[in-house]
Amino acid sequence: MTPGQGSANAPVDVIATSNDLLPLELQNVTRVYGQGAREVRALTNVNLRIRRGEFVAVMGPSGSGKSTLLTIAGGLETVTSGCVRVDGTDLSSLNPTKLAATRLQRIGYVFQEFNLLPALTAVENVAMPLELGGTNRKEAMARAAEQLGRVGLSDRTEHFPDDLSGGEQQRVAIARALVAGNQLVLADEPTGALDSVTGESVMRTLRASCNEGASAMVVTHDAQLAAWADRVVFLRDGRMIDETDAAVTPEAFLANQGGRR
Amino acid sequence: MSVKHSLLALLSTRSMYGQQLKAEFEARTGEMWPLNVGQVYTSLNRLERDGFVVAAAEGADDDARRPYEITPAGEVELGMWLREPGNSKVPPRDELVMKIMIAVSIEPDAADSLSHEVIQSHRRQSIEAMQRFTHLKADPTAGSASLMMCDAELFRLEAAVRWLDSVEARLRTGAMVTAPAAQIVGDDMTSPITQQVNQ
Numbered sequence: 001m002t003p004g005q006g007s008a009n010a011p012v013d014v015i016a017t018s019n020d021l022l023p024l025e026l027q028n029v030t031r032v033y034g035q036g037a038r039e040v041r042a043l044t045n046v047n048l049r050i051r052r053g054e055f056v057a058v059m060g061p062s063g064s065g066k067s068t069l070l071t072i073a074g075g076l077e078t079v080t081s082g083c084v085r086v087d088g089t090d091l092s093s094l095n096p097t098k099l100a101a102t103r104l105q106r107i108g109y110v111f112q113e114f115n116l117l118p119a120l121t122a123v124e125n126v127a128m129p130l131e132l133g134g135t136n137r138k139e140a141m142a143r144a145a146e147q148l149g150r151v152g153l154s155d156r157t158e159h160f161p162d163d164l165s166g167g168e169q170q171r172v173a174i175a176r177a178l179v180a181g182n183q184l185v186l187a188d189e190p191t192g193a194l195d196s197v198t199g200e201s202v203m204r205t206l207r208a209s210c211n212e213g214a215s216a217m218v219v220t221h222d223a224q225l226a227a228w229a230d231r232v233v234f235l236r237d238g239r240m241i242d243e244t245d246a247a248v249t250p251e252a253f254l255a256n257q258g259g260r261r
Numbered sequence: 262m263s264v265k266h267s268l269l270a271l272l273s274t275r276s277m278y279g280q281q282l283k284a285e286f287e288a289r290t291g292e293m294w295p296l297n298v299g300q301v302y303t304s305l306n307r308l309e310r311d312g313f314v315v316a317a318a319e320g321a322d323d324d325a326r327r328p329y330e331i332t333p334a335g336e337v338e339l340g341m342w343l344r345e346p347g348n349s350k351v352p353p354r355d356e357l358v359m360k361i362m363i364a365v366s367i368e369p370d371a372a373d374s375l376s377h378e379v380i381q382s383h384r385r386q387s388i389e390a391m392q393r394f395t396h397l398k399a400d401p402t403a404g405s406a407s408l409m410m411c412d413a414e415l416f417r418l419e420a421a422v423r424w425l426d427s428v429e430a431r432l433r434t435g436a437m438v439t440a441p442a443a444q445i446v447g448d449d450m451t452s453p454i455t456q457q458v459n460q
Contacts, residue, residue: 059388061426061429061430200398204399207399221426223387223388223391223418223419223422223423224391224395224415224416224419226388226391227388227391227392227394227395227415228395228399229392232385232388232392234381234384234385241381242381242385243385244385244388244389244392245389
């Protein structure tokens with residue numbers, strides 16, 4: 001993998017999706033709010049690279065900068081200094097129209113409160129990003145139905161959000177986040193409104209999406225949720241202070257357990 | 262964990278040989294706690310001594326081929342054991358808790374102090390252990406017993422992480438107050454706080 005390849009000099013209207021490019025790269029990202037005595041440093045020199053198929057969780061207490069990190073990664077907020085690249089494209093090099101297009105096509109969002117439109121059926125909710133991107137309705141609906149099948153909801157396509165359980169609504173939101181071929185999912189406490197077993201079904205869905213090649217960054221303070229990730233990074237006072245080691249194989253782990261008990 | 266009583270529970274379903282008991286125990290606890298056959302027979306001998314199981318003598322040529330069965334006294338004992346509280350009265354001596362309490366007492370307030378470093382180190386290791394249990398749980402072939410065992414460990418580890426978070430938050434929000442060392446009266450080694458919890 002070549003970091004930063006294509007980067008800022010790539011023509012913005014040819015957004016490459018080569019496997020060589022990182023779905024998300026944050027380089028020395030600093031975000032400061034206010035000035036002088038009121039200055040608040042939300043993020044300081046954050047470096048984070050997410051590989052294709054990788055699921056990264058960012059853990060930290062309230063006020064550690066988690067949400068700022070997510071909005072900056074998604075291009076909803078700008079950096080004070082540093083650089084955010086999505087599929088190798090520096091977001092700061094894009095004009096507002098191109099930025100909006102990149103967000104729509106490359107990045108899917110999943111929020112704690114599902115954020116589905118109540119007047120639309122599950123399949124219409126999922127089809128929406130495609131229709132906004134100019135896909136005709138028939139094709140959009142077909143692809144949306146297919147995507148719902150991938151998250152195990154092929155029997156719920158015509159249901160309205162109110163007729164779905166919390167876990168099902170969140171899986172619809174994941175389907176919507178991935179439908180446009182978006183390879184990067186950004187999620188903010190996606191299981192925060194769900195009980196633990198339902199939350200687990202949502203995490204299984206997200207995990208399966210990453211196993212199929214999507215990448216995810218989830219910010220959370222929930223250790224059980226974070227444990228689904230390949231890598232957990234820890235944020236404190238806007239700085240990345242630590243991260244987990246690459247997971248050992250389960251086999252080695254079990255052998256170790258047997259010896260310990 | 263009481264192997265003895267777990268074996269009694271298995272024998273309450275049907276009579277079994279030592280080897281069968283070992284296999285059943287491991288399957289029902291998600292293979293989290295492997296047993297050796299020696300442990301099984303030691304436990305069976307104790308249960309037999311206490312009158313809770315009997316070994317069928319008829320037609321048996323050696324120990325390994327004697328099926329064991331539960332006695333009425335064993336049924337009573339099992340019923341009591343299943344309902345009696347676990348070790349919930351006296352707080353267990355948790356090594357993690359002890360280490361953090363000691364680290365905090367050595368250097369309670371500097372921002373990048375020993376405490377924060379020790380807390381983060383344990384937080385990371387707990388989450389790494391949680392990742393491994395989650396990995397086991399994600400295996401589509403995992404059975405219910407294995408899923409429940411993984412959940413038990415995940416909730417236990419999560420509790421540890423949440424406790425670490427709360428210690429850190431306390432360290433950040435205020436100066437730590439050191440209470441005077443408790444006086445030990447007479448030969449009673451129980452601290453006042455333990456006495457209160459155990460009332």
